Amino acid sequence: MQLEFLLEQVVNGLVLGGYYLLIALGLSLIFSVGGIVNLAHGAFYALGAYVCVELTKRLGFGASVVISPFAVALLGILFERFILRRFYTADPILSLLVTFGLAMVAEQAIRMIWGAAPVSTEIPQSFRGSVIVGDFLFSRYRLLILAVVAAILLGIWLLLQKTSFGRVVRAGIQRPDMVAALGIRLQPYMTAIVMLGVGMAALGGAFFAPITTVHPAMGAEIMTVAFVVVVIGGLGSFWGVVIAALLVGVVRGIAIHFEPAAGEASIYILMFLVLLVRPRGLLGERIEKFE
Amino acid sequence: MIRTSRRTLLRTGAAFAGASALGFPSIARAQAEKIRIGHLTPLTGFLGVIGSYAQLGVKLAAEEINASGGVLGKQIDLLSEDSINPATAATKAQRMLEQDGAVVLLGEISSASSLTIMQVAERNKKVFFSTGARSDALRGKNCNKYSFHCDIPNTVMVNAVGTALSQKGMVKGKKFFTLTADYIFGHDLLKAAKSFFGAHEANLIGDELIATDVTDFSPYLLKVRQAKPDVVCCNLAGNQVTNLVKQYAEFGFPYPLVGFNLNTGDAWAAGAGNLSGTWPTVWYHTLNNPASQAFVAAFTRKYGKPPENHAWIEYVTLKLLAEAINTTKSTDSNELIAYFEKQAQFDIGKARKAYFRSWDHQLVQEAYPFTVKPKDQMKDQWDMLVLGDVVPAANDPLETIYPTKEQNPCGMKA
Numbered sequence: 001m002q003l004e005f006l007l008e009q010v011v012n013g014l015v016l017g018g019y020y021l022l023i024a025l026g027l028s029l030i031f032s033v034g035g036i037v038n039l040a041h042g043a044f045y046a047l048g049a050y051v052c053v054e055l056t057k058r059l060g061f062g063a064s065v066v067i068s069p070f071a072v073a074l075l076g077i078l079f080e081r082f083i084l085r086r087f088y089t090a091d092p093i094l095s096l097l098v099t100f101g102l103a104m105v106a107e108q109a110i111r112m113i114w115g116a117a118p119v120s121t122e123i124p125q126s127f128r129g130s131v132i133v134g135d136f137l138f139s140r141y142r143l144l145i146l147a148v149v150a151a152i153l154l155g156i157w158l159l160l161q162k163t164s165f166g167r168v169v170r171a172g173i174q175r176p177d178m179v180a181a182l183g184i185r186l187q188p189y190m191t192a193i194v195m196l197g198v199g200m201a202a203l204g205g206a207f208f209a210p211i212t213t214v215h216p217a218m219g220a221e222i223m224t225v226a227f228v229v230v231v232i233g234g235l236g237s238f239w240g241v242v243i244a245a246l247l248v249g250v251v252r253g254i255a256i257h258f259e260p261a262a263g264e265a266s267i268y269i270l271m272f273l274v275l276l277v278r279p280r281g282l283l284g285e286r287i288e289k290f291e
Numbered sequence: 292m293i294r295t296s297r298r299t300l301l302r303t304g305a306a307f308a309g310a311s312a313l314g315f316p317s318i319a320r321a322q323a324e325k326i327r328i329g330h331l332t333p334l335t336g337f338l339g340v341i342g343s344y345a346q347l348g349v350k351l352a353a354e355e356i357n358a359s360g361g362v363l364g365k366q367i368d369l370l371s372e373d374s375i376n377p378a379t380a381a382t383k384a385q386r387m388l389e390q391d392g393a394v395v396l397l398g399e400i401s402s403a404s405s406l407t408i409m410q411v412a413e414r415n416k417k418v419f420f421s422t423g424a425r426s427d428a429l430r431g432k433n434c435n436k437y438s439f440h441c442d443i444p445n446t447v448m449v450n451a452v453g454t455a456l457s458q459k460g461m462v463k464g465k466k467f468f469t470l471t472a473d474y475i476f477g478h479d480l481l482k483a484a485k486s487f488f489g490a491h492e493a494n495l496i497g498d499e500l501i502a503t504d505v506t507d508f509s510p511y512l513l514k515v516r517q518a519k520p521d522v523v524c525c526n527l528a529g530n531q532v533t534n535l536v537k538q539y540a541e542f543g544f545p546y547p548l549v550g551f552n553l554n555t556g557d558a559w560a561a562g563a564g565n566l567s568g569t570w571p572t573v574w575y576h577t578l579n580n581p582a583s584q585a586f587v588a589a590f591t592r593k594y595g596k597p598p599e600n601h602a603w604i605e606y607v608t609l610k611l612l613a614e615a616i617n618t619t620k621s622t623d624s625n626e627l628i629a630y631f632e633k634q635a636q637f638d639i640g641k642a643r644k645a646y647f648r649s650w651d652h653q654l655v656q657e658a659y660p661f662t663v664k665p666k667d668q669m670k671d672q673w674d675m676l677v678l679g680d681v682v683p684a685a686n687d688p689l690e691t692i693y694p695t696k697e698q699n700p701c702g703m704k705a
Binding site: 008 | 334335336339340343344473499500501502504505506507509510511513514516517530533534537538540541542543544556559560561562563564565596599
């Protein structure tokens, strides 16, 4: 019985890890390609949630959860074109400052538009409740999230590995100077990566809006976990981030099973241990421009 | 290209992410010849949502007092800031008294921060009204002469809900599973809950201590299901409550969810379709009382939404403080304390008047259990709750639901 309960936590941790992945993968991609630690990433997550809540009032949840990430991704174009683009070759501390500032501006803007009090929305009736598969209990709604994350993950992997777009992006991560020498401008690729990254974060926000508190500071709240995942996974590695996200979800679940009060601390201990053994993260590649 | 090592960059990134959690104060300073009052409340973090209501309430009270001539002929200058965490709260409280010339302090929701401000108040010999903190220990073993407690303590919340649950046959012989906020408030509430369960023959079959920054409750919900309780009881605080309520509705467990702590702000944040069960409250904006309704009307006119219970308690606290200063014609700590210890009565917009109990400085007042309105009966998004019968009942003395001297001894030094 005890083992079954533990396994249930492991499986639930995998589901949660899938959700973390939505936020961490974009953060990792933007850093890998552009060399920018996007501290404003959480703001797009929050915007995704707020836009979804707002649209739900008119269009229902199903349409909103699809439209919201696309709307935020469009905002991502402006973000890349007018802000990030100026900092790709600048001292990284400048892009840290500017995205940090932007995160605060976004949080205050949300507070001014929607107020400091949280806004609420709910899951459609058909996705409420839980299902029991084998010996394990799943929330119906989280299974839906997991399915969408898996589809997106597959899509991004194919995009990066099997298309010419992906080849340029991967080359750009390792040798942007070489890509430039071949006469390829990385900027349009960067726009696409930023759109993809912030769109995924917004999708995470939209998906979590009905089951968590939608409040102005929710972006800052999610950033810590996203950072932990990226650091554990290692930069530049698609699978590193995937494994790290799942690992973080599972380790948290196991910790809560045995020692509930240590649940939140466990992921930092995990990060510490991983960095001790592998300073580049689990599958981090050596990227010359960051060494 | 400028080279920066990956680790340096990530370290700096993490430091920024951490710094963003600290927040920034909203400072409202002003001029001389005014009576300055220091106000601290959490505007960020897991209590930030209800703290922002608290700030609106106290600001409205200050404006109304100033518009009607101020206190002792002087305007009130309210210095209101984000208390952030217990250590910062104490630092800011000390600064407000020492450098900004505040004559009295009020505010706070977190019991942990309230405790540190109480210590600052005692050291500086200035009065502090702890408006929203509910831990019994603040009135008991941590009490001091300079601190007054306005919100209902944990024991009262447990009694208010427990009585309502008992009447529905949901206590005696039932298996309870509790989820508890892992800081002084939660520990204290769990203690009060345990003594209630013990006295009413209920069994506590499981408890989980949950960190205040947890947003995903799924691992805890799995443990609840594994324990198969009769009733799940929420002893959480702030955003924790909202997150739990939403995710409890998501998983759709058959065990009823009740709780010994809920603020209307958290209920509104959870949304109409998610909340169920029986909970306690100190005040709700539909309360049928002329003074309460006048406050609701003024607040709604100014802010475009109805007040939450923390807005109300801050509002009545500043009002009763102004009344005390005008009556004693002084802002001197000892004179104010002597006045309150005479158990002066105040109209706080409830059927019975309230007073600070002399031996523990607890504001003795009515409380209410509430249940949730069916969604199709709500007039608007704020009209979510149905207040139950007042506790204690109209013919029982007010103090019957408060902890006794024996239960929660307070040894106040003179």
